Amino acid sequence: MSTIVKGLYYAESHEWVKVEGEFGFVGISDYAQHALGNVVYVDLPEVDDDVTQGEEFGAVESVKAASDLISPVSGTIVEVNEELNDKPQLINEDAFANWIMKVKLSDPSEVENLLDSDAYKAICE
Amino acid sequence: MEETIKTCLHAKHLALGAKMMPFGGFDMPIEYSSIIEEHNAVRHAAGIFDVSHMGEVLVTGIDSEKYVNHIFTNDISNAPIGKIYYGIMLYPEGGAVDDLLVYKVGAKAFFLVINASNIDKDFAWMVEQTKGFEVKVKNLSDNYGEVAVQGPTAVTAVEEELGLMVNDLAFYTFKEIKVAGETIIVSRTGYTGEDGFEIYGSHAYINKVWDALINSKKVLPCGLGCRDTLRFEVALPLYGHELDWNISPLEAGLGSFVKLDKEEFIGKEAMMLQETEGVKRKVVGIELTERAVARNGYEVEADGKVIGTVTTGYISISTGKSVCMALIDSAYSALGTPVSIRIRKKLFAATVVKKRFYEKNYKK
Numbered sequence: 316m317s318t319i320v321k322g323l324y325y326a327e328s329h330e331w332v333k334v335e336g337e338f339g340f341v342g343i344s345d346y347a348q349h350a351l352g353n354v355v356y357v358d359l360p361e362v363d364d365d366v367t368q369g370e371e372f373g374a375v376e377s378v379k380a381a382s383d384l385i386s387p388v389s390g391t392i393v394e395v396n397e398e399l400n401d402k403p404q405l406i407n408e409d410a411f412a413n414w415i416m417k418v419k420l421s422d423p424s425e426v427e428n429l430l431d432s433d434a435y436k437a438i439c440e
Numbered sequence: 441m442e443e444t445i446k447t448c449l450h451a452k453h454l455a456l457g458a459k460m461m462p463f464g465g466f467d468m469p470i471e472y473s474s475i476i477e478e479h480n481a482v483r484h485a486a487g488i489f490d491v492s493h494m495g496e497v498l499v500t501g502i503d504s505e506k507y508v509n510h511i512f513t514n515d516i517s518n519a520p521i522g523k524i525y526y527g528i529m530l531y532p533e534g535g536a537v538d539d540l541l542v543y544k545v546g547a548k549a550f551f552l553v554i555n556a557s558n559i560d561k562d563f564a565w566m567v568e569q570t571k572g573f574e575v576k577v578k579n580l581s582d583n584y585g586e587v588a589v590q591g592p593t594a595v596t597a598v599e600e601e602l603g604l605m606v607n608d609l610a611f612y613t614f615k616e617i618k619v620a621g622e623t624i625i626v627s628r629t630g631y632t633g634e635d636g637f638e639i640y641g642s643h644a645y646i647n648k649v650w651d652a653l654i655n656s657k658k659v660l661p662c663g664l665g666c667r668d669t670l671r672f673e674v675a676l677p678l679y680g681h682e683l684d685w686n687i688s689p690l691e692a693g694l695g696s697f698v699k700l701d702k703e704e705f706i707g708k709e710a711m712m713l714q715e716t717e718g719v720k721r722k723v724v725g726i727e728l729t730e731r732a733v734a735r736n737g738y739e740v741e742a743d744g745k746v747i748g749t750v751t752t753g754y755i756s757i758s759t760g761k762s763v764c765m766a767l768i769d770s771a772y773s774a775l776g777t778p779v780s781i782r783i784r785k786k787l788f789a790a791t792v793v794k795k796r797f798y799e800k801n802y803k804k
Contacts, residue, residue, distance in 0.1 A: 352459070352665070353476045355755045356733055356762075358784065374784060376733045378475040378754065379665055381784075400731075 317346040317439065320411050324426045325435035326387040331411070332418075334426060339388045340414040343375060346439045348410040351377035357399040357406065358384075360416055364392050368425050372416065375406065388425055390418040447492035448585040448643035449650055456654075456661055464557030466493040469663040479666040479757045482632050486591035487662035488653050491638070492646065495559035496584045497552040497566060501575035504548045511569050511706055512542060513689060515699040519544045524612045524627055527697045529565065530707025534688040534714060538562050539679055541629065543614055551625070555679050569706070585646030589659060590636030590670075592801065597658040598626075598637050602649060606637060611802050620645065631667060633674030633800040672752050673798035675725065675765065681736060681751040682723050682765055690714045691767065692723045693795070722773045723751060725795030726781065727763050731755075732788050734764035734781045741787065742772050742779045750781065758798045765795050 323331040329347035332339040348354065356376040366372045366386040373384040394417040399405060405413040430438070444467040453460065458469035469490065471478060481487045499508055508516055514527030521544050529537040538558045543551040554562045563579045570577055589598055595607050604617055606626055614627030624641035639649055653659045668678065675693075677683045683692045690698065690711060698711055728734060734753035739746045753764030764781070772779060777792040 352471055353474050356731055358732065376755075378669060378757070379470075381733065381735055 317344070317349050318411070319345070319432050319436050319439070321432045323411075323432065324387065324429035325432065326385060326429055327438060328385040330385060330387045332387045332426065332429070333414070334420070334423065337420055337423070338393065339390065339418045339420050341387060341416050341418060342414040343384070343406065343410055344435070344439075345410045348406050351375060351380075351382060353378045354403045354406040357403045357415065359395045359397075359399065360392055362392050362395060366390060366392060366416075366418060368428065376403075384415065386418070387429055388418055388420055390421040392416050393419050445493075447490055448646055449490040449492060449587075452647070452650055452654075453490065458661070458663060461664075463664055464493055464555065466556055468493060469661070470665045471663040472661045475663070475665040475669060476757055478660055478662040479669050481660040482591045482634055482662060482666065482670055483758055484592065486589060486593040486597050486636075486659040487666070488650065488659045489588040489590065489662050489664075489667055490586075490650070491588050492585040493556035494586055495554040495556060495562065495579070495581040496586075496640065497554060497563060498545075498578045498580055499550045499552060499566075499575055500546070500548060500578075501573070502548060503573040503575050504550055507570065507573040507575045508542060508550050508552075509702065509705060510573070511566060512540075513698040513705060513707070513711075514542070515702045516542055516544065516550070517702075521546060522613050522615060524614055524629060526612075528683070528689045528694065529562065530689070530705070530710070531685065532707055532710065534690075534707050534710030535685040536679065536683045536687065536689060537565050537685070539677065539683055539689075539694075543625065543627065545616070545625075558679065583642070584640050585643045586638060586640050587646055587649055588630050588632075588636060588638045589653065590630045590632040590662075591634050591659070593658065594634070594636040595803075597653055597656065598639075601652045601656045601658060609637075628803065631676055632670035633676070633798060633802075634670070635801060635803045666757075668752070669754055669757050672754055672765070673756055673758055674800050675795040675797070677723070678752065682767070687721075687723075687767060688714060688719070691719045691721050718770065720770055721748065721767050722770045723765055723767050723795065724773045725763060725793045725797065726750075726766050726779060726790045727761055727793045728781065728788055728790045730788050731762055732783045733762055734766070734783060734788075734790070739782045740766045740768050740779055741782060742777070747772050747779065756797050761797065763793070763797050
């Protein structure tokens with residue numbers, strides 16, 4: 316039922332990362348947005364903050380609950396998707412197009428700890 | 441893990457693709473389309489909820505009126521048949537066993553509607569209190585299905601699609617109607633702040649009601665998700681949140697349903713004392729100035745100390761404001777008092793406001 320995009324790396328906690336050179340774009344999966352329901356607020360991290368693979372970097376609030384965002388990669392945040400401040404529902408509309416933060420990766424090999432699309436698909440079933 | 445109970449409409453929810461979750465021991469629909477869409481349908485058109493998980497208890501016998509008045513904070517003395525009362529069952533210490541509706545169905549008969557998660561506890565409590573009263577208390581929860589049809593166009597849907605003449609019902613009254621070989625109960629009540637009806641009948645009849653209303657497209661199927669956002673906006677309490685075994689109705693702001701001039705009821709002394717001394721804690725409304733959401737259990741702070749906890753919080757779907765109800769130290773309960781709420785380790789500025797975040801639209 317939910318979409319899974321090939322070529323991205325996924326965490327078991329349902330975040331994805333798309334690697335472009337030394338940067339990684341991080342968002343949540345379509346499966347996650349569907350499980351959450353209407354997203355009403357995204358607690359965005361701050362630019363220049365460091366994130367660590369497996370650690371919390373913000374939160375997504377649906378109507379009924381808050382869910383921590385867990386970073387799938389380590390590095391320094393270079394950009395956050397400010398558009399989500401006014402339009403958190405973009406996450407529901409397209410969870411893959413609407414990334415949450417862009418990270419300068421400190422260790423690109425970390426993606427090997429993540430799942431590929433096929434392995435991620437298996438845990439969503 | 442305990443197995444969850446299925447209501448008589450369970451298969452309908454699955455067929456509609458509802459997102460299901462355990463609630464009060466039942467496997468219940470949380471949302472079908474989306475909480476926001478369902479919420480707005482009830483505010484502006486009509487929605488139908490499966491509330492078959494609610495418990496029903498019938499009290500009969502010569503002493504039934506005296507008995508109900510003994511276990512219930514509201515006053516049902518000389519009530520006319522057809523009238524409904526909201527009130528609370530209290531422990532002697534003043535905490536709530538549950539909040540409930542009492543329907544006067546006969547000269548010596550009362551139909552009590554209680555919360556799903558409290559059915560066993562309530563029934564045991566009720567049976568325990570029958571000592572010395574000539575009454576029979578029967579748990580009919582498994583016999584009844586119940587739906588709530590809520591929203592400004594609920595009345596047309598119920599009349600046109602179900603053929604039940606209900607527009608003459610005043611708010612908080614009910615009638616028994618004979619349909620297809622059984623007697624059903626229809627009341628002008630609800631838990632959304634909108635006009636609407638609650639219908640109690642056999643599992644078979646409630647399934648017919650569900651199908652007729654869903655197929656008519658005049659009402660949207662609505663889950664417990666929006667039931668909570670709707671009741672929250674109009675400050676209706678939810679047991680376990682704004683009212684609990686250790687939260688009294690006076691603390692919850694439900695004093696008008698506690699009749700201290702009544703001869704006696706369980707918990708009266710505790711309520712008299714709280715009334716005289718003033719309550720130390722109060723359920724208040726709080727509005728956040730920043731766009732974060734205060735959730736159940738988050739701490740409320742002022743003057744550098746914790747003054748209470750959030751009981752329910754949302755970004756109000758009807759107003760867009762981030763608001764919550766919280767049980768806090770009465771010293772900070774005046775409207776306009778600045779407080780803050782700790783959300784994920786950070787403190788967010790907020791103000792005490794009226795807890796009715798949205799005006800009710802009841803009929804009559």
